[in-house]
Amino acid sequence: MDADSRARRWESRTGLPLAVASLVYLASYAVHVLAPGLPAPVRLALRALQLLVWLLFAIDYGVRWRLSGTGLRFVRRHWLDTVVVLLPLMRPVRMVKTYETVERRHGRPRLPLHARVIVYAGLSALLLGFAGALAVYRQEHGAPHATIRTFGDSVWWTCSTLATVGYGDVAPVTPWGRTIAVGLMACGLALLGAVTGSFSSLLLQRFSREGDEDREGPPGP
Amino acid sequence: MDADSRARRWESRTGLPLAVASLVYLASYAVHVLAPGLPAPVRLALRALQLLVWLLFAIDYGVRWRLSGTGLRFVRRHWLDTVVVLLPLMRPVRMVKTYETVERRHGRPRLPLHARVIVYAGLSALLLGFAGALAVYRQEHGAPHATIRTFGDSVWWTCSTLATVGYGDVAPVTPWGRTIAVGLMACGLALLGAVTGSFSSLLLQRFSREGDEDREGPPGP
Amino acid sequence: MDADSRARRWESRTGLPLAVASLVYLASYAVHVLAPGLPAPVRLALRALQLLVWLLFAIDYGVRWRLSGTGLRFVRRHWLDTVVVLLPLMRPVRMVKTYETVERRHGRPRLPLHARVIVYAGLSALLLGFAGALAVYRQEHGAPHATIRTFGDSVWWTCSTLATVGYGDVAPVTPWGRTIAVGLMACGLALLGAVTGSFSSLLLQRFSREGDEDREGPPGP
Amino acid sequence: MDADSRARRWESRTGLPLAVASLVYLASYAVHVLAPGLPAPVRLALRALQLLVWLLFAIDYGVRWRLSGTGLRFVRRHWLDTVVVLLPLMRPVRMVKTYETVERRHGRPRLPLHARVIVYAGLSALLLGFAGALAVYRQEHGAPHATIRTFGDSVWWTCSTLATVGYGDVAPVTPWGRTIAVGLMACGLALLGAVTGSFSSLLLQRFSREGDEDREGPPGP
Structure with a gap:
């Protein structure tokens, strides 16, 4: 139970920042792909930003795995998260879940x-x-x-x-x-x-x- | 409640004329597109007719917004109507709703x-x-x-x-x-x-x- | 009620022959289309056969309309039959209904x-x-x-x-x-x-x- | 009842080996198709393997037919198995059923x-x-x-x-x-x-x- 509530607290705190980070990742990828003529240092900076955000995702995944205390079962039960760590471009989809969590917390008329x-x-x-x-x-x-x-x-x-x-x-x-x-x-x-x-x-x-x-x-x- | 009944009265009175107007819009657009060889004055008249009908749609939208008394919520709740005001070609679709309202009023065997x-x-x-x-x-x-x-x-x-x-x-x-x-x-x-x-x-x-x-x-x- | 039972008797008697006739129509149409090199008299005979079968369909439609005693409502309620009279190639589809009727009558385990x-x-x-x-x-x-x-x-x-x-x-x-x-x-x-x-x-x-x-x-x- | 339980015992014993055999068939077919440059004896061996596995499928089908004691009804009720005997490439699909049977037997949380x-x-x-x-x-x-x-x-x-x-x-x-x-x-x-x-x-x-x-x-x- 304790692990569960700690996991939930982690998710409720990291949800919004990570959703923003996933949009940053998508945007930087878009710039990277659509503007090939950017000067080399800018492209390098974009690459570094993408790597950094991906590290955030990996850390979040690791922490939640740890907090869950369920070992390998975590990988199977949270397979969508596992896929998302490997393909960070898909991460923004998790935003939908974050959005629903936020809306539910605020008790808005769903x-x-x-x-x-x-x-x-x-x-x-x-x-x-x-x-x-x-x-x-x-x-x-x-x-x-x-x-x-x-x-x-x-x-x-x-x-x-x-x-x-x-x-x-x-x-x-x-x-x-x-x-x-x-x-x-x-x-x-x-x-x-x-x-x-x-x-x-x-x-x-x-x-x-x-x-x-x-x-x-x-x-x- | 009063606003609601006034809105309903407005809709029940304007439903049929506006449905006809939307068909007129579609027809005049069709002539405009399919008969490019029409003389300039006729084309201008068609354009004017389209503008006029579109104004009718805009007025109807404005009045219903006013009658609803719900401010910006109206735009979100009636998003289909909002789209239709911006893309009057889609207006004939509302006819389906009008048709159902008419049929229900006449108490026909649905x-x-x-x-x-x-x-x-x-x-x-x-x-x-x-x-x-x-x-x-x-x-x-x-x-x-x-x-x-x-x-x-x-x-x-x-x-x-x-x-x-x-x-x-x-x-x-x-x-x-x-x-x-x-x-x-x-x-x-x-x-x-x-x-x-x-x-x-x-x-x-x-x-x-x-x-x-x-x-x-x-x-x- | 009487009209209803007479209509049902008509359908139960004509169902099977008309299903066979619809297959004959389809087969003769297939020969007509796929074997363009047939001698003229054979092609004429095929045409005559098609016309004959179509007449059967038309008569069946007319009789059922008459038996129903519902006037123009029949056309709307039996719109599939109306379509089929105009496009006899679609007639074999009615076989599915005939098949179900036959199977139900025989009380087979459905x-x-x-x-x-x-x-x-x-x-x-x-x-x-x-x-x-x-x-x-x-x-x-x-x-x-x-x-x-x-x-x-x-x-x-x-x-x-x-x-x-x-x-x-x-x-x-x-x-x-x-x-x-x-x-x-x-x-x-x-x-x-x-x-x-x-x-x-x-x-x-x-x-x-x-x-x-x-x-x-x-x-x- | 007795026939039924014997049929079930047969299926539970042959399920896993036949699932493996079906994968062997698929793999040997894949090698056969994708590596056309293999030496003739190897290709012959692959052919023989495919024939052997197919014989296993046919025997399994025959035994189950016999055990069912339902005559021609078996062909209709087990139409998927009948298709699979004729098209052994589709056999691996039966694995899904075998997998479910195995999982149910082990009482795993489904x-x-x-x-x-x-x-x-x-x-x-x-x-x-x-x-x-x-x-x-x-x-x-x-x-x-x-x-x-x-x-x-x-x-x-x-x-x-x-x-x-x-x-x-x-x-x-x-x-x-x-x-x-x-x-x-x-x-x-x-x-x-x-x-x-x-x-x-x-x-x-x-x-x-x-x-x-x-x-x-x-x-x-």
């Missing part, structure tokens, strides 16, 4: 579940899509026979992937570009599942309410 | 929920698809290296996008065309979610009914 | 709802897909710049459309081919909805059963 | 239903995708005008198919390649259905729990 699912899914898709578009652009734009040549192409391709539309007018051709693409496809599947599942449960709930009304409708004299 | 969801989703897809096809055609048909050159191409591309099929034999190449396309993809996701969710809740409802029958089936003496 | 939905959706997709592939092939294979040139291409394209995958390596280019394609996309959406909805309700049902077990699980003394 | 569905669907997609990529690569890489030329292309194409994205930058062109592709599309549809259905039921369950909390929430004094 949105109904379906609206929250749509908002969280949309927000995650936005953050992952931006990170994915950057990473794919970085891999692809210099490759021979590449069709993704500008960052605009990359964003366009990312949107068509996340919506599982997939025009194929532009598509990654390098092995790493395609590996990132497969990750984005998985996000697209999950996004589709979230939207569909949310609609489906909304309808079912409404339906059962209407059914109740029908049954209780004409209450008689 | 369709079951699933049928209504399918009908509304289909209708929205039709209206948004038509508006989207027009807007994409306008952006694309003159662009260099464009693959969407006729309005037929644009409609075909819109259908393949809304169904999340996405052949990619024709696809937008301009930044604005692609921006509109991303909006249509989001509609496609929502459409898919509505169809799937509706099926899923229909099945579940049927299933629970069959389960009840099985349990109550052979009631015995 | 499959569970989810299995039936999957089987019916699969069967409908198969029949509609075959008819659609034939119709698209007929429109496309002679068109200039067509990418669908063989019946194999058409079947391949149909499959990728029904699964909402949409590679776009081959795609229709003629207006009529694309119109049929939009119909197939709608079928694809419905198929996806049926598969997803069926999975979703299966899981929910299982889940509620497991929840019950958990709650009743350790009953204790 | 994952919640939704997590299990996602894990099983992901695992099946992985195994089927690998087998499908191998089979498609084998059919395609030597064909004229083929776009799938390396195994990497084939894996990339398989991923885009299973996610129902379908870019179409590479796509099978041979009849057999396309036949396998249609099977993979069906898997993609099922995978989508599993992910969506799992999300949807998760949301519904959460929702009903929140609804309960709301109702029981402020219990008052």
Whole structure:
């Protein structure tokens, strides 16, 4: 119990700063990728900043592992955090969780579940899509026979992937570009599942309410 | 309560005229886009008509905001209306709501929920698809290296996008065309979610009914 | 009530012959499309056969309309039948209904709802897909710049459309081919909805059963 | 009952060895396809190994059929096993079932239903995708005008198919390649259905729990 409460205190204290740090990481990565003409010292500084932020993430992961006191089980139970330590670009997605924690603490009138699912899914898709578009652009734009040549192409391709539309007018051709693409496809599947599942449960709930009304409708004299 | 009832009265009185106005807007936009050879005065008249209708939408939005008496919360709670004021081409979608209000007032035998969801989703897809096809055609048909050159191409591309099929034999190449396309993809996701969710809740409802029958089936003496 | 029972008797008597007739129609259409080198009299005979079967469908529709005694409401309530009279290629889909009626009459152990939905959706997709592939092939294979040139291409394209995958390596280019394609996309959406909805309700049902077990699980003394 | 328990004993004893055998089959097939330059005797040995393993599958199927004592009904009820005997590459999918049986026997804390569905669907997609990529690569890489030329292309194409994205930058062109592709599309549809259905039921369950909390929430004094 004590370990649990200490872990929770740690998370509640580090949540907001780490969310900011993850945005800093994403922004510095974006500058790094989109502005290749920066002078060498600036690029080095960006690299150092990214490394520093990643160290913060690693330390946070280590501390929470330690506080959990559950050994290797921690890695499996918090697999999303484990992935995020290895791929810090995905870290901003944790912000969604931080945001929910903050909002709950403030006791704000929470949105109904379906609206929250749509908002969280949309927000995650936005953050992952931006990170994915950057990473794919970085891999692809210099490759021979590449069709993704500008960052605009990359964003366009990312949107068509996340919506599982997939025009194929532009598509990654390098092995790493395609590996990132497969990750984005998985996000697209999950996004589709979230939207569909949310609609489906909304309808079912409404339906059962209407059914109740029908049954209780004409209450008689 | 008073504000609420006044808002409802406003909506019930302006609903039908504004629905007609939104169709007029769509039609005049269609003529504007599809008949570029019209004489200059006619084109100017069309423009004026569009501006006029858009003003009506803006006034309606302003009045409803005022009547609601909820300040900035109105913008967030009625975000769809806010979007529609900025993108009047999407206004016809509100017709679906007007139609339901009208039908409910007349006390007509409403369709079951699933049928209504399918009908509304289909209708929205039709209206948004038509508006989207027009807007994409306008952006694309003159662009260099464009693959969407006729309005037929644009409609075909819109259908393949809304169904999340996405052949990619024709696809937008301009930044604005692609921006509109991303909006249509989001509609496609929502459409898919509505169809799937509706099926899923229909099945579940049927299933629970069959389960009840099985349990109550052979009631015995 | 009497009209209802007479309508049911009509349906139960004509169901099987009309299902056979719809398969005859599909087969003769297939021969007509796939064997263009047949001698003229044979082609004429096929045409006559198709017309004859279509007349049967029209008569069946007329009689059922008459028996229903509901005037124009019949057209709206039986909109699928109305569509089928206009597009007799879609008629085999009604076979699914006939099959269910026959099976229910024989009191056979029916499959569970989810299995039936999957089987019916699969069967409908198969029949509609075959008819659609034939119709698209007929429109496309002679068109200039067509990418669908063989019946194999058409079947391949149909499959990728029904699964909402949409590679776009081959795609229709003629207006009529694309119109049929939009119909197939709608079928694809419905198929996806049926598969997803069926999975979703299966899981929910299982889940509620497991929840019950958990709650009743350790009953204790 | 006796037949049933003997069948269960057979399955519990042969489950693990056959799962290993199915992986051996997949691995030997992979070597066979991906290393065409192996000396003739080695290739012959691989062929023999595949035949041997396939014989094991056939014997297992035969014994289980015999033990079931249900005649032809067995073929229909165990249609997945029947398919697997004909297409041994799909056999590894049965591993998922074996895994669940093993885990249940050991009384391990099972994952919640939704997590299990996602894990099983992901695992099946992985195994089927690998087998499908191998089979498609084998059919395609030597064909004229083929776009799938390396195994990497084939894996990339398989991923885009299973996610129902379908870019179409590479796509099978041979009849057999396309036949396998249609099977993979069906898997993609099922995978989508599993992910969506799992999300949807998760949301519904959460929702009903929140609804309960709301109702029981402020219990008052």
